[in-house]
Amino acid sequence: MTLPEFFGCTFLAFGPPLAMFIFTIAHDPIRIIILIAAAFVWLLSLLLSSLMWFAIVPLRDFTAFGLVFSVIFQESFRFLIYKILRKTEKGLQEVANSPQIIANKHILAYVSGLGFGIISGLFALMNILADAAGPATFGLKIGSPTFLLTSSTQTLLMILLHTFWSVIFFDSVDNSKHAKTAYVVVSHLFVSVMTLLNTSEMYTLTIGSSVVVTIITGIMAFITAGGSFVTFKRFATCK
Amino acid sequence: MDAHVGEPSRSSEIGINPGKRRRLVQPVGGYGATDSVEGTSHIPNAEIRDGGSSRRNPDAPDGVLRTNEQEQYDEEEEGLKYGAQHVIKLFAPVSLCMLVVVATINSVNFYNTKDVYLLYTPFHEQSPDTGTKIWNALANSLILMVVIVLMTILLIVLYKKRCYKVIHGWLILSSFMLLFFFSYLYLEELLRAYNIPMDYFTALLIMWNFGVAGMISIHWHGPLRLQQAYLIFVAALMALVFIKYLPEWTTWVVLAVISIWDLIAVLSPRGPLRILVETAQERNEQIFPALIYSSTIMYSYMGTHHPDLLSNRNEASETGTSHQNVGEGTPLVRYIENRDAFDVCQLFALKTLSVEKERIYLPLAHGMSLIADSRKLFNISIIFLDNAAGFTEEWTTTNGPRSERRQVEVQANSTGNQNRPAQYRTVTTQSQPVQNYEPEPEERGIKLGLGDFIFYSVLVGKASSYGDWNTTIACFVAILIGLCLTLLLLAICRKALPALPISIFFGLMFCFATNAIAKPFTEKLAAEQAFI
Numbered sequence: 189m190t191l192p193e194f195f196g197c198t199f200l201a202f203g204p205p206l207a208m209f210i211f212t213i214a215h216d217p218i219r220i221i222i223l224i225a226a227a228f229v230w231l232l233s234l235l236l237s238s239l240m241w242f243a244i245v246p247l248r249d250f251t252a253f254g255l256v257f258s259v260i261f262q263e264s265f266r267f268l269i270y271k272i273l274r275k276t277e278k279g280l281q282e283v284a285n286s287p288q289i290i291a292n293k294h295i296l297a298y299v300s301g302l303g304f305g306i307i308s309g310l311f312a313l314m315n316i317l318a319d320a321a322g323p324a325t326f327g328l329k330i331g332s333p334t335f336l337l338t339s340s341t342q343t344l345l346m347i348l349l350h351t352f353w354s355v356i357f358f359d360s361v362d363n364s365k366h367a368k369t370a371y372v373v374v375s376h377l378f379v380s381v382m383t384l385l386n387t388s389e390m391y392t393l394t395i396g397s398s399v400v401v402t403i404i405t406g407i408m409a410f411i412t413a414g415g416s417f418v419t420f421k422r423f424a425t426c427k
Numbered sequence: 428m429d430a431h432v433g434e435p436s437r438s439s440e441i442g443i444n445p446g447k448r449r450r451l452v453q454p455v456g457g458y459g460a461t462d463s464v465e466g467t468s469h470i471p472n473a474e475i476r477d478g479g480s481s482r483r484n485p486d487a488p489d490g491v492l493r494t495n496e497q498e499q500y501d502e503e504e505e506g507l508k509y510g511a512q513h514v515i516k517l518f519a520p521v522s523l524c525m526l527v528v529v530a531t532i533n534s535v536n537f538y539n540t541k542d543v544y545l546l547y548t549p550f551h552e553q554s555p556d557t558g559t560k561i562w563n564a565l566a567n568s569l570i571l572m573v574v575i576v577l578m579t580i581l582l583i584v585l586y587k588k589r590c591y592k593v594i595h596g597w598l599i600l601s602s603f604m605l606l607f608f609f610s611y612l613y614l615e616e617l618l619r620a621y622n623i624p625m626d627y628f629t630a631l632l633i634m635w636n637f638g639v640a641g642m643i644s645i646h647w648h649g650p651l652r653l654q655q656a657y658l659i660f661v662a663a664l665m666a667l668v669f670i671k672y673l674p675e676w677t678t679w680v681v682l683a684v685i686s687i688w689d690l691i692a693v694l695s696p697r698g699p700l701r702i703l704v705e706t707a708q709e710r711n712e713q714i715f716p717a718l719i720y721s722s723t724i725m726y727s728y729m730g731t732h733h734p735d736l737l738s739n740r741n742e743a744s745e746t747g748t749s750h751q752n753v754g755e756g757t758p759l760v761r762y763i764e765n766r767d768a769f770d771v772c773q774l775f776a777l778k779t780l781s782v783e784k785e786r787i788y789l790p791l792a793h794g795m796s797l798i799a800d801s802r803k804l805f806n807i808s809i810i811f812l813d814n815a816a817g818f819t820e821e822w823t824t825t826n827g828p829r830s831e832r833r834q835v836e837v838q839a840n841s842t843g844n845q846n847r848p849a850q851y852r853t854v855t856t857q858s859q860p861v862q863n864y865e866p867e868p869e870e871r872g873i874k875l876g877l878g879d880f881i882f883y884s885v886l887v888g889k890a891s892s893y894g895d896w897n898t899t900i901a902c903f904v905a906i907l908i909g910l911c912l913t914l915l916l917l918a919i920c921r922k923a924l925p926a927l928p929i930s931i932f933f934g935l936m937f938c939f940a941t942n943a944i945a946k947p948f949t950e951k952l953a954a955e956q957a958f959i
Binding site: 217218220221224225227228231234235237238239241242251254255258259262307308310311312313314315316318335338339342343346379380383384386387 | 511512514515518895896897900901904905907908911937940941944945947948949950951952953955956957958959
């Protein structure tokens with residue numbers, strides 16, 4: 189159960205993001221660069237939040253504390269990368285091969301969101317996966333046997349959520365729709381806080397709620413990006 | 428085990444070209460140490476650039492007569508436009524190299540265990556006392572740096588004295604070592620790690636084929652991809668050697684010190700790398716890509732576009748210099764850069780060119796002859812192709828192969844390799860167009876020195892040797908961002924910049940910060956399955 193589990197969990201968590209990367213990002217150099225820049229910004233936010241967690245020694249044992257602050261930092265850094273991208277838009281126009289990337293503002297949002305998601309997913313799961321590859325198997329004598337499975341499912345959901353959140357966030361800040369901005373922050377907080385219940389192995393509840401939030405956020409992002417039921421039908425029937 | 432310390436020397440040259448035109452220079456050459464062999468191997472590079480530029484702007488408004496300002500603006504834009512692609516073209520091989528190193532570190536235990544050390548690092552950091560360790564690391568890296576600096580100076584002296592044979596011998600010897608001995612060591616440890624039995628005959632057969640193919644493709648000709656693959660592998664191998672044979676803390680200190688050295692060597696007015704590159708420009712030669720050992724510089728291979736020429740051009744137009752008897756390169760260049768370039772181009776295109784020994788006689792309309800050192804002709808063709816906008820498309824397209832042939836001939840003469848059989852020339856001439864004109868995008872490649880590959884990989888590999896993937900990923904992202912910033916700075920400053928300092932600084936910072944601060948946090952989160 190080591191190698192098969194390793195591959196299964198890897199592709200469960202990173203398969204869809206990999207496909208998204210290959211089909212929507214990889215062909216355009218500027219998108220790859222923005223993706224990496226977004227990953228870098230997320231890293232900065234992680235460093236700041238862990239510095240905070242690290243510095244305040246008495247609260248170090250309360251994961252909730254570090255987690256809430258981390259969410260807040262991530263969202264402020266999402267705003268930061270929004271600012272950076274909008275400021276450098278003109279420069280990007282010159283650099284980009286296709287005018288599309290500027291014409292459609294959601295592309296930048298999508299790419300940076302995916303960058304956020306991928307790096308956070310990697311940070312959440314990479315070490316676990318490396319351990320999963322063997323020689324030991326998790327959950328035989330202690331711990332939950334579904335630990336790996338639930339972790340990778342949650343990671344996939346987080347990656348998708350980050351992408352959706354960025355699309356909604358960028359648009360809402362552009363058009364100053366504060367309610368949507370607030371939705372992004374609150375739903376991020378909600379999903380993260382819910383995962384705290386994982387320690388008591390309430391996986392149905394945590395993953396169930398995450399899936400619901402992901403679907404709702406996904407639909408919101410789809411509508412934000414200009415989609416509608418008609419366009420979806422057209423897409424589904426390949427017209 | 429001592430020989431490999433010399434390696435870095437061989438390995439690290441770079442040239443990204445922010446040159447006046449940010450035109451990418453080294454398409455076929457791949458990423459660096461490619462054309463270390465004299466003579467013909469230089470040719471393809473120039474060639475492609477010609478082909479690329481002529482094909483690219485047949486109808487662009489790139490006239491000879493454009494004002495400087497306009498040119499500058501266009502160049503800037505062009506530079507930026509292709510910048511993104513170039514960044515990615517660097518990302519891919521750099522990532523591949525790191526991947527090889529990280530994968531090896533994680534699967535082959537041999538490279539992780541410390542038993543033997545390099546000759547240059549006599550202090551082995553075995554004392555448990557931190558103070559002693561720091562002192563040891565500093566002393567080790569100081570010794571190593573002194574060796575590196577001495578090697579660099581030796582190299583420059585050799586280059587200044589035109590001892591090309593010695594330099595090439597040096598390069599070939601070191602790549603021979605890497606491709607045969609260290610590859611064999613690598614294979615052996617790989618087989619041991621995966622517990623695969625293999626008899627000596629098979630192993631030797633594999634090594635022989637691998638090594639010989641590598642020598643041929645690196646130092647002579649080979650498919651571009653193969654050459655790149657070999658270069659990446661060689662860099663990865665070198666990085667592994669560093670990781671294995673340098674004591675723990677010395678590695679970190681060496682990384683820091685070598686970036687500082689890089690900074691000094693490239694940026695200070697009398698910095699050795701700078702001298703080297705400027706000499707190469709003066710002589711209008713490729714910088715030996717394989718050889719500049721010091722460390723990676725991102726230096727422009729400005730070729731024909733460096734500032735001196737520009738001022739020459741202005742002078743020339745003022746004085747109205749036209750045809751002249753040229754003994755040295757510069758006046759001829761000046762002439763061509765002058766607005767009469769069009770005429771010269773036509774001459775090149777329409778009249779046959781006679782090449783005799785080292786001299787070239789170029790018939791001119793007024794019955795005069797341009798005589799140039801054949802070496803310089805190489806540059807002329809670059810210049811006139813850059814300005815070739817005025818020609819018909821047909822001319823420009825056929826122009827590539829033609830000038831290539833010419834250059835092959837010229838080069839064959841100029842290298843003074845009299846004993847090279849005539850047949851050799853023809854073969855090269857015919858085979859090259861096929862090889863060089865393949866994929867469009869490749870024509871505008873960027874050169875990044877193997878030294879960069881090596882030290883980036885050392886950093887990432889070292890980070891991964893602690894067994895924490897988050898640190899490795901953080902390092903990787905930080906290095907790529909540093910590379911991005913360096914390239915951005917290059918586009919802005921348009922002067923030579925060292926490639927190591929920003930990336931290594933970011934990498935080191937993120938490595939230690941992640942390892943010390945973020946690691947406990949993310950581990951706690953992962954253990955509790957809390958997702959942020």
